[in-house]
Amino acid sequence: MTINFKEQLVQDDDAQKLLLVDPSETPGIQQGIGIIAATTKDKGLQVETVDLREFIPGVTRSAEEGTRLVTDVPSFLAELDRYPIAPELSTLWGDETKGRIEAIYNDHNADGAGLRDNRLRLELRADxxxxxxxxxxxxxxxxxxxxxxxxxxxxxxxxxxxxxxxxxxxxxxxxxxxxxxxxxxxxxxxxxxxxxxxTTATAGAAxxxxxxxxxxxxxxxxxxxxxxxxxxxxxxxxxxxxxxxxxxxxxxxPTRNVLRAAWADVVEQIETHLGGKPVLATRFDR
Incomplete structure (x- = not known):
């Protein structure tokens, strides 16, 4: 692997040197990671890593970061129509025990890890x-x-x-x-x-x-x-x-089978609306 560093000498004299290193062009290292290397007469060589990724949009969080909440299936489908998901970048996850389904717009995909922070949540309310x-x-x-x-x-x-x-x-x-x-x-x-x-009748009366x-x-x-x-x-x-x-x-x-049937109907309605895109089973408390 070729490692590419951009170096910037900040200070150089006989007593100390301060060097800023930008490894952003190195594969596997995200933008916003920097290295500061310094040598001093008293402590010798010291190296510190600086992480500024949270201040750069799109690196650790997307511009669309957030979770939108709806409480019934028609509203969930309407929002998916208003703001469609990209099939290759998104996933759907459902937890029957909580009556909850989440659409993740920027999930992991074949091109790499996604930020997974742009979500639409359906949280069904108990009747x-x-x-x-x-x-x-x-x-x-x-x-x-x-x-x-x-x-x-x-x-x-x-x-x-x-x-x-x-x-x-x-x-x-x-x-x-x-x-x-x-x-x-x-x-x-x-x-x-x-x-x-x-009755208050006398004894013997029935x-x-x-x-x-x-x-x-x-x-x-x-x-x-x-x-x-x-x-x-x-x-x-x-x-x-x-x-x-x-x-x-x-x-x-026992109503367990009724609950399962109702959940299956919800999942089928969503999958059909999205052309067969599956709702993956999960547990959100893990």
């Missing part, structure tokens, strides 16, 4: 209904609190019919004073609540017994992130009648 259902899932509530919680999310229920579910909720609320027992029909698996209303049919499952239409289509998610309708006290919950069936 409120998805978060609320996962917060409620499997948590047992007393009757009135359960009815209130489900009623707030009633718009996400697709089966049973919302009107039918409201009727069940109202019936549950109306039976808040009673002793409960569970009943399961072995022939079809249906479940029901049997409850006996409390309260009135009633039966309340409860749906086995509930089907929801929810989405992991805002701005996406909804996906079907099923949940088990469960109750506990321990010691006559009624507690209820809706336990969601």
């Amino acid at each position: 409120d209904d998805w978060v609320a259902w996962h917060r409620l899932s499997g948590k047992y509530f007393p009757q009135i609190e359960f009815g209130d919680a489900v009623e707030e999310l009633l718009h996400t229920v697709v089966d049973p019919d919302q009107a039918d579910l409201v009727e069940v909720i109202n019936s549950i609320r109306a039976t808040s004073k009673g002793v409960f027992e569970s009943a399961v029909d072995r022939s079809n698996g249906s479940q029901a609540l049997e409850y006996r209303t409390e 309260g009135r017994a009633s039966r309340l049919e409860i749906p086995q499952t509930v089907t929801l239409a929810i989405r992991p992130w805002e701005g996406l289509d909804t996906y079907k998610v099923e949940g088990w309708f469960r109750f506990n009648t321990d010691h006559g006290r009624l507690l209820l919950t809706i336990k969601l069936k």
Whole structure:
């Protein structure tokens, strides 16, 4: 390898010499790296390296340095249309666990290392209904609190019919004073609540017994992130009648596959828009 140095003698006398060396034309050494060599009567030869690269645009950072943030897929695609990426210089990276995709405009390429500092980030926001259902899932509530919680999310229920579910909720609320027992029909698996209303009658008098049919499952239409289509998610309708006290919950069936399907749809939409350019899987916390 040929090493080319540009030298500039700053001072020269019998006692000391000060020499500035510019190695910028040497392969592998970036512009902005300099060497100062000095000899003095007391300390002899001393050599120091000076790094001024951060003050030279385009050496350690690009003129377009920065990360632009959007929070839904249409905005991400619109920005890629407004400021297109160069296929040979750019990459796309996605992290399913964070709902995040980044387009790096100046990544490493066949001609050498890129600065990787010009980025567009898609950071999907968790959907409120998805978060609320996962917060409620499997948590047992007393009757009135359960009815209130489900009623707030009633718009996400697709089966049973919302009107039918409201009727069940109202019936549950109306039976808040009673002793409960569970009943399961072995022939079809249906479940029901049997409850006996409390009464202040004299000894020997029994309260009135009633039966309340409860749906086995509930089907929801929810989405992991805002701005996406909804996906079907099923949940088990469960109750506990321990010691006559009624507690209820809706336990969601595992939603991991739903999350993966939603992420695959996001990635496919972006890759299709960009003519097949892949979104590479990564973990941004590493």
